[in-house]
Each structure stands twice: as structure tokens, then as C-alpha cells.
Amino acid sequence: MYIYRDISGLQKHLDKLRIEGGTIGFVPTMGALHEGHMALVTQMNDACDHSVVSIFVNPTQFNDPGDLTRYPKPIEDDIKKLYDNHCDIVFIPSVDEVYPNGAEPDPQLGFDGLDERMEGQFRPGHFGGVAQVMHRLLTIVNPQRLFMGQKDFQQSAIVKHMISHYHLPVKFVTCPTVRESDGLAMSSRNRMLDPKLRDKTALIFQALRQAKEDIDKKSVADIRERAMKTLTVPDFRPEYFEIADGITLLPVKDPAAHEFIVACVAVWAGDVRLIDNMIIRG
Structure with a gap:
């Protein structure tokens, strides 16, 4: 398993894989990985020749600074889980690596009302940050397939809209929610x-x-x-x-x-x- 913290090294590796052929899959995460994430990795491995997982706690999608501070970051445990689940490449960038020119969302991107209800009502600015980081990560990785979980249903709708808006050449794959034995969605x-x-x-x-x-x-x-x-x-x-x-x-x-x-x-x-x-x- 390869680990990259810089965009240049990651893209050189991915460029070689594209020359060799095969499908590149991508699972974006904020770390603190659990069995739900591993199910995404398994589905990606089954469907693609090469698997990429990012671990990046994106500050622009947190409307509460305290929530960002409290968010768990067990990076060594995450890396071990990905290795044990046969992930090929892990991308762990810094905020400056992802946003070298600052973290201002695209003011031209609207969501056709998808961001106005439910999560959008209680977390103002959240989906602007989600779309921003997803556009950036998809531009960096340039996968053929993107795997995300159903648990974040509204977020998936926003990401699909963003992909359509920018005409990104990636297929969105929704994976079922993984639950604990009593039904609690893994998170x-x-x-x-x-x-x-x-x-x-x-x-x-x-x-x-x-x-x-x-x-x-x-x-x-x-x-x-x-x-x-x-x-x-x-x-x-x-x-x-x-x-x-x-x-x-x-x-x-x-x-x-x-x-x-x-x-x-x-x-x-x-x-x-x-x-x-x-x-x-x-």
C-alpha cells in the first residue's frame, strides 16, 4: 500500500496506472474509519483495478469550529485498517495541500434547492464546503468511479449535482448503509x-x-x-x-x-x- 501526502507524488503514481490501463476507484473519507468505510473499500476493490482512499478532515464543511476540533483523528489506526482491507493507495493531504490558494467555495455553483432543507437548514454553509472539497479531490485523483455511502443521502445528492454541473468524467456509485446489530448506522x-x-x-x-x-x-x-x-x-x-x-x-x-x-x-x-x-x- 502506498501513502501520499503530496498531490504531485500521488498524481505521478496514478498517471503510471492510467498508462498501464485499468479502472481507478476512489473513496473520500474524513478518517475515523469503521466497517462502513471498509464496505466501501471492498466494493471499490471488487469493481475497480486500483483503489484510492483519501483521509482529509475538511474544515470548510464544519459550520461549528468546536465540532471540527472534537472530530476524531486516529490516523495510524485508519492506515492499518486500509492496509488490512487491501487498499492500494492512501492520500493524506494537509489543508494547505488541498487549498493552496485559500478555501473559498465557488460562488457560481448553486444546488437547485437541494441544500435548503434538512441538513442545509441546520448546518448553513455545510454543503458549499462539501461540494468544494469533493470538486478539489476529484480533480486531484481523477477516478473513473466514486464510491460513497447512502447514510449521507443529502450529501450524495449534492455531490451528484456538483459532478453534473462541472461535467466531471466520473461514475457515482452509492453503497448501502452499514449498521450495527441494533440498527444504528455506522458513523x-x-x-x-x-x-x-x-x-x-x-x-x-x-x-x-x-x-x-x-x-x-x-x-x-x-x-x-x-x-x-x-x-x-x-x-x-x-x-x-x-x-x-x-x-x-x-x-x-x-x-x-x-x-x-x-x-x-x-x-x-x-x-x-x-x-x-x-x-x-x-
């Missing part, structure tokens, strides 16, 4: 949870699953109300539970009028913010 933030609250986090999956069961039986308003009630327990603070169109992310009023529906949720468990989603239809 780098899970390691920050208060152990006393860990058992309660299963309520998130339960609320999503109940919404899926109720989509053809109850009104959307009743589904949302039930979910928010389920999640409103001591030390939990739900921010939103939305039933949205899976393409536009607009709120669903009449489920019968939509072929692709997703339920999305964000909850504070103590001082850790967790997000999740479930495909309801489609």
Missing part, C-alpha cells in the same frame, strides 16, 4: 457517544423502520409526528424527521404521487449529532 461520530446513551440510539432506526411500514397507511404529518415523539426522550433532541422525494428532496405530501421516497432524520444524542435515512419507496 465516525459513534465513537464520541456517551456510553450511557448508546442503547437509546436504536430509536433512530426504529423510527425510520416505522415510517416505512406506515407510508401507505398514515398521513405524512402523522408519520412525522410519531417519529418525533419516538425520538423525544431524555438526552435526545431530534432536529428533523422528513419524508422527502428521493430526487428533489422536496417534502412529500401525497406518497402516492412519488415513486422514490426517502425518510431522513437528524438527532442530537447528548452532544453528538447523528444523521440517518431509509429508502421508503423506490
